[in-house]
Amino acid sequence: MSFLSPTLKLENLAKEPQLVQDHLPEENRYAKGNFVARWCVPINGRMYRIELDHGTTSGRRMVWINGKEIIRRDWMFKLVGEDSFKIDKARCIIRVDPAPGFKYQYSLYIDGQPYKQYTKELARTLRTWITVVDEVEYRIVLELDSLNIFLNDKLRDEMGEFVDGGTDTYFEENGVKFQLCARSSGNGIRHSLKVNGEVIPEVSLINLDEKDLKPT
Structure with a gap:
């Protein structure tokens, strides 16, 4: 669907x-x-x-x-x-x-x-990633205007660290390590997410299936 x-x-x-x-x-x-x-x-x-x-x-x-x-x-x-x-x-x-x-x-x-x-309209202002680790679903949402980061609907308070070409923001939940990367590119700022060192593909809100969002 x-x-x-x-x-x-x-x-x-x-x-x-x-x-x-x-x-x-x-x-x-x-x-x-x-x-x-x-x-x-x-x-x-x-x-x-x-x-x-x-x-x-x-x-x-x-x-x-x-x-x-x-x-x-x-x-x-x-x-x-x-x-x-x-x-x-x-x-x-x-x-x-x-x-x-x-x-x-x-x-x-x-x-x-x-x-x-x-x-x-909202899809233009958010970046979303969904991944499952040890049968636990993690939803990461980045608000582009405020740079707020939400993990499973909870606002995180970690600050980004400056690196060559951008920033990295590190946070952890249940022993799972997250790294949100922001890098400058010719088209602006490109965001990506690593979970336990593995790159997670971004999810489009427009194409997101309900089956991809587990009950909370």
Whole structure:
């Protein structure tokens, strides 16, 4: 699935009414098979996974962020409409609109911008790398305007060291060693990342698949 395209899985729509069971722990109510749409959204250097559960039989609409339930509406007679919420001061809206053939279309807006436009513009200001070491995923995001570095959504405070032609920034997590390199080139500054001495390819936000972003 393209990073820019929400997933629409009609086969996952509930066939019978399902009541949300409040007595169950939240992690037991979180069922990926029920989601009809999912978006991976970078906001202020952090990656957020937004998921929508829309039961056309039960009338239920639920929104989850990084596996945590933030909106729940049960037994809604109106199956279309919108829900709004905030992520780190960014205003998000999920719209449910009718589609031909008794189907539904799901859209996400961030600060008034459609998801595709928002992601495309943001891709110009970020550099992103994703790697897995010993079955642990590490997401490194560099904000080009502020030079802030985020590791698994946590802001790092390490300072770069001047080297010939640029800077190197070193940091470590769980014994894994990271080296973020910035070098001058004819086209400006080129950034690269080494993890335990190995060069990691950069990930394009536009082409990022949801399968590349593990649950947090």
